[in-house]
Amino acid sequence: MRFADDWCLMVTGTKADAEALREQITGVLSTMGLRLSQEKTLITHIDEGLDFLGWRIQRHRKRGTDQHYVYTYPAHKSVKAVTGKVKTLCRQNRNLTLEVLLHRLNPLLRGWTTYFQSGVSSAAFGYLRAYTWRQVFRWLRRKHPHSTWKNIRRRFCNGGWWPAEGEVTLFNPGAVKTIRYRYRGTRLSALT
Structure with missing residues (x-):
């Protein structure tokens, strides 16, 4: 059996949408005998960013413009x-x-x-x-x-x-x- 130890899910929507998806994912994982760790599970806005597998993933405004991009850089x-x-x-x-x-x-x-x-x-x-x-x-x-x-x-x-x-x-x-x-x-x- 193969499964992911670490994974990241990005959602276009509100925090309530993300929490509903977390409940659905918990149900799917429980049928396989797996569970989400409550300590490691994080719901955050992309502007606040997150650390994942040594990377920092965060949206910033590109210097000199008004456009925002998602950047990945070493945490x-x-x-x-x-x-x-x-x-x-x-x-x-x-x-x-x-x-x-x-x-x-x-x-x-x-x-x-x-x-x-x-x-x-x-x-x-x-x-x-x-x-x-x-x-x-x-x-x-x-x-x-x-x-x-x-x-x-x-x-x-x-x-x-x-x-x-x-x-x-x-x-x-x-x-x-x-x-x-x-x-x-x-x-x-x-x-x-």
């Missing part, structure tokens, strides 16, 4: 989670080489940005880029407390300000381009 909780992981990795062990630290950080950053690449995520990617750079440089300063900024930059940045050692360079989340969703409904039968 604050998701950004806090990835920055917490970056901070933890950068504080675990100063005895590692920079290359090992970068090998641990790069898959985390690449995976997170790939998941959120299809939304309005450029601002979050830029923030993650600055946060990660700051954490790596703090790690370098703790590892080499008597070195100057100039020496650390010369030794660990390959001529610029971006951390690298050997062939390994820190993944840059700010360089990831977002990809807007493209409708592919006509091709779905060919893909399955």
Whole structure:
């Protein structure tokens, strides 16, 4: 048996319409032996927004116009989670080489940005880029407390300000381009 663990239902109508649909859905799910969690079930207006699977879904006015659009972008909780992981990795062990630290950080950053690449995520990617750079440089300063900024930059940045050692360079989340969703409904039968 297959069923969805998380799902979102969007309704054009009033809050009363949404509550009536919730009652109907509860009846359908009970015949399958499933139930809606009262703690997780949320009825909200799209202007207030909701967090769903790490995304924030909310309608905003498009800058410079009077038109409103629904935007999906990384939820604050998701950004806090990835920055917490970056901070933890950068504080675990100063005895590692920079290359090992970068090998641990790069898959985390690449995976997170790939998941959120299809939304309005450029601002979050830029923030993650600055946060990660700051954490790596703090790690370098703790590892080499008597070195100057100039020496650390010369030794660990390959001529610029971006951390690298050997062939390994820190993944840059700010360089990831977002990809807007493209409708592919006509091709779905060919893909399955």
